[in-house]
Amino acid sequence: MSEKIFEQVMEKLERGIETIGDLKLTLTIGYTSRIMKNERLDPLKPEFIELKKEIVKNLDKLVEQAIKTLKNHFCEVILAKTREEALAYILQEVEGEELVVKSKTNTGKEIGLVKKLETEGIEVIETDIGDRIIQISKEKPSLPIGPAVHLDPAYIAEIFSKHYKVPVKPDPAEIVKVGREKLREQILAANVGITGANVVIAEEGSIGLIENEGNISLITRLPPKHIAIAGIDKVVPTWKDAITILRVMEAAFDLRGAYCSFIKGPSGTSDIRGLEVLGMHGAQEVHVVLVDDYRTPAREKGFEELLFCINCGRCFVACPVIQHAGIEIFLSEVSTGPIGLVKAALIKGINEAVAIGLFLCTGCNRCKELCPANIDIPGMIEKLREEAIQKGIILPEHQKMLESIQKFDNPFGKEIKKGL
Amino acid sequence: MSLSQKILYYVGCTTCHLYPETGKAMKKILDTIGIDVEIRDDEPCCGGALFIMGHIGEGIKKVKENIEYFKIHKIGKIIVNCPECYKTLKYDYPKVEKEFNIQVQHSTEIIAQAIKEGKLSLSKEVPLKITYHDSCHLGRYGGLYDEPRFIIKSIPGIKYKEMEFYKEHAVCCGGPIREPYIELRNQMSLTNLDLAKRIKHLVTACPTCYYNLDGVAQLFEHKVKVIELINLVAYSAGLISEIPGVELGG
Structure with a gap:
C-alpha cells in the first residue's frame, strides 16, 4: 500500500517541478526577500514565545x-x-x-x-x-x-x-x-x-x-x-x-x-x-x-509547540521544497505549509501526511528559523516519519540506507575505506 | 580532557569515501596548527541520517554504541569537518546520553581560532570573487555563521560578497538524504548556483553541500565553481599546490 502513496508523491513532485515556471522565482526570491528582510518581528519574538509557553502550560x-x-x-x-x-x-x-x-x-x-x-x-x-x-x-x-x-x-x-x-x-x-x-x-x-x-x-x-x-x-x-x-x-x-x-x-x-x-x-x-x-x-x-x-492529543504527544502557531504562513514562505515543487506540496484540505503538514498528520492521520509529502522535507530548518515562535517543525517531522515507518510506510531508498548503516556502518551501500 | 585522552579527527563517511584528499588537507592543516590527532580506520557512522529518515530508535541505538566506542578509545575531544556529524555529535548525542560531554568542534572553529592565534598563516593569494553557502547543519542547526566568513576574509586576494540569502536565510542544497527525490535536490542546488552566478565561486564548508552543489553544477554545466573551504585554506597556507576545481592561472 505504501508503494502507491509514494508513487503519488513522486508524481506530485515531478508535476510540481515541471509546472512551477515563473512562480518559482516569485516564491524563492519575491516573498522570501520581503518577509526575511523585515526587521519588525525579531524584537517581538522573546516575549511572544514566553507568552505562548505560559498559555499552553x-x-x-x-x-x-x-x-x-x-x-x-x-x-x-x-x-x-x-x-x-x-x-x-x-x-x-x-x-x-x-x-x-x-x-x-x-x-x-x-x-x-x-x-x-x-x-x-x-x-x-x-x-x-x-x-x-x-x-x-x-x-x-x-x-x-x-x-x-x-x-x-x-x-x-x-x-x-x-x-x-x-x-x-x-x-x-x-x-x-x-x-x-x-x-x-x-x-x-x-x-x-x-x-x-x-x-x-x-x-x-x-x-x-x-x-x-x-x-x-x-x-x-x-x-x-x-x-x-x-x-x-x-x-x-x-x-x-x-x-x-x-x-x-x-x-x-x-x-x-x-x-x-x-x-x-x-x-x-x-x-x-x-x-x-x-x-x-x-x-x-x-x-x-x-x-x-x-x-x-498534540500536547499529550509532545507536539505542544503546535499550539504556538498563529497561522502566519512564514514557514510556507521559508520552505525550499514548496518553492521548488509548488504549492501542492504539504497542501491538504485542512491546512498548508510545513506546519500544516504536521497538523494534517494529527487531524487526518499519518497516511495523509505521507501523501502530501512527509518524506520530501530535507530537514533544512529554515521554517523553524523563520517561525515567530521557532516551532521545531523539522523535529516533529522526524517523529512523524518514525510513526509512518512503524506503520510499515517506508521508502525503499531509505530502507536501503538504513541497512547500509547497519551492515557497513556508512550510508553508501557498500564497504568503504574509513580513515585517510 | 585528561592527559591520557586523545583528540579524534572524525573524518566522516562522505569525506572518507568521496573526498579523501579533503580529509588529507585537513590533516595537514591540523599538523600545521600543531594539533595532534588520532584518525581511526574503524570510525563509525555518526548516525545522523538515521534521525533525519525517522529511524529514531535505530539512531538512539547507534549513538549509544558510538559513545561506548569513544569511551573505549579514550577520546576526549572530537574534530569534524562534516556539519551533519557536527550537529549530530554535538546536539543529538547529549539528548540521548545526558552525561556525554566530549567536546565537539567543527574544522571552521579550529581554523578560525588558529588564524586568530597566529598558528596558521594564510599568505598565498587567491585572486577570486567568492561567496559562501551556509550549510543547514553548520548554520541554522550549529550556529556557526561567522567562523567560515572570517576564514575566507583572512585569505589575501579574495573579494568576498554575500549571496541574496545567507546565514539564517540560506537556501538548502537538497540535503544529505536526496534519494529518491534527486530532481528536487537538483532544483534546490541550481537555485544556489544561480544565486551565486555573478560571483562565480561558491565556497562551502560541508562535504554534503559540496557533493550536491558541485554534482549539479557539473550535471547542468553551470559556470559557477564550487570550492571546499578546507582546500581553499590548505592552498593559501601553502599545504596543497592547487585548489581542486579552480584554475587560478598565472
Whole structure:
C-alpha cells in the first residue's frame, strides 16, 4: 500500500517541478526577500514565545475562564472536544439558512466547515477577496494569508467576469471593485456571519480579530448572528497579551492590519428607559465555538509547540521544497505549509501526511528559523516519519540506507575505506 | 580532557569515501596548527541520517554504541569537518546520553581560532570573487555563521560578497538524504548556483553541500565553481599546490 502513496508523491513532485515556471522565482526570491528582510518581528519574538509557553502550560484553566467571562457578556459558548461536535453546533445554529457569509478561519478549514455546510445545501460565501478568488476559480490556494497571490490578474478578471456575468478589466483595482460590490450584496442578504478569532481574551471575555480588508468588520456587524470559531490555543490571559499576539501577527508578514475588532458579545443599547436591548447596529447573537480536537492529543504527544502557531504562513514562505515543487506540496484540505503538514498528520492521520509529502522535507530548518515562535517543525517531522515507518510506510531508498548503516556502518551501500 | 585522552579527527563517511584528499588537507592543516590527532580506520557512522529518515530508535541505538566506542578509545575531544556529524555529535548525542560531554568542534572553529592565534598563516593569494553557502547543519542547526566568513576574509586576494540569502536565510542544497527525490535536490542546488552566478565561486564548508552543489553544477554545466573551504585554506597556507576545481592561472 505504501508503494502507491509514494508513487503519488513522486508524481506530485515531478508535476510540481515541471509546472512551477515563473512562480518559482516569485516564491524563492519575491516573498522570501520581503518577509526575511523585515526587521519588525525579531524584537517581538522573546516575549511572544514566553507568552505562548505560559498559555499552553495553563491552557485548561484559561479556557475555563474564557468560557465564563464570554458567557457573562451574553455570548453563547461551546467547547467542542472534536471537530464533529463543533460542526454539529454550527449546523444547528445555521439551520434554515440558505446563505452564510464567512471570513478566513483556519479552524473552520481544519474542521471542514465549508464542505459540511455546502452538503447541507447552504451557500457559503468567502468574503476575503483572496479566498473568494480561490472559491470561484477552484484553484489551489497558496500562501495562508494570501491564498490567490500566485494567480495572474488577467486570469482572475476572466473568472470573475464569467462568474458575475459582468465585464472585468485585468486590473487589481477593477477586480477588487467588482468583488466589493458583489460581496456587499451578499453580506447584506445573509443572516449569519462566520469568522475565526485571532485571540480570545480570558480575563476580558472578548475575542479579537485583525484584518486589512474590512470584511471581518462587516460580517461581524451586519448579519444578526455572528459565529466565531477558534482553536483553544487562541485563548490568551489578558488584553496586554492579546496585543502582543496581534503585533506579532502584523510583524510576521510586515503587514498593516488596518482594522482590529475586539468583540465582547452582541451589540446592544440601554438608551430606552435603561432597558437593555441586544442587537442595535451589530449582531444580536454572538456564538463562540472553541475547538480542541487535535490540540489536547498534540500536547499529550509532545507536539505542544503546535499550539504556538498563529497561522502566519512564514514557514510556507521559508520552505525550499514548496518553492521548488509548488504549492501542492504539504497542501491538504485542512491546512498548508510545513506546519500544516504536521497538523494534517494529527487531524487526518499519518497516511495523509505521507501523501502530501512527509518524506520530501530535507530537514533544512529554515521554517523553524523563520517561525515567530521557532516551532521545531523539522523535529516533529522526524517523529512523524518514525510513526509512518512503524506503520510499515517506508521508502525503499531509505530502507536501503538504513541497512547500509547497519551492515557497513556508512550510508553508501557498500564497504568503504574509513580513515585517510 | 585528561592527559591520557586523545583528540579524534572524525573524518566522516562522505569525506572518507568521496573526498579523501579533503580529509588529507585537513590533516595537514591540523599538523600545521600543531594539533595532534588520532584518525581511526574503524570510525563509525555518526548516525545522523538515521534521525533525519525517522529511524529514531535505530539512531538512539547507534549513538549509544558510538559513545561506548569513544569511551573505549579514550577520546576526549572530537574534530569534524562534516556539519551533519557536527550537529549530530554535538546536539543529538547529549539528548540521548545526558552525561556525554566530549567536546565537539567543527574544522571552521579550529581554523578560525588558529588564524586568530597566529598558528596558521594564510599568505598565498587567491585572486577570486567568492561567496559562501551556509550549510543547514553548520548554520541554522550549529550556529556557526561567522567562523567560515572570517576564514575566507583572512585569505589575501579574495573579494568576498554575500549571496541574496545567507546565514539564517540560506537556501538548502537538497540535503544529505536526496534519494529518491534527486530532481528536487537538483532544483534546490541550481537555485544556489544561480544565486551565486555573478560571483562565480561558491565556497562551502560541508562535504554534503559540496557533493550536491558541485554534482549539479557539473550535471547542468553551470559556470559557477564550487570550492571546499578546507582546500581553499590548505592552498593559501601553502599545504596543497592547487585548489581542486579552480584554475587560478598565472
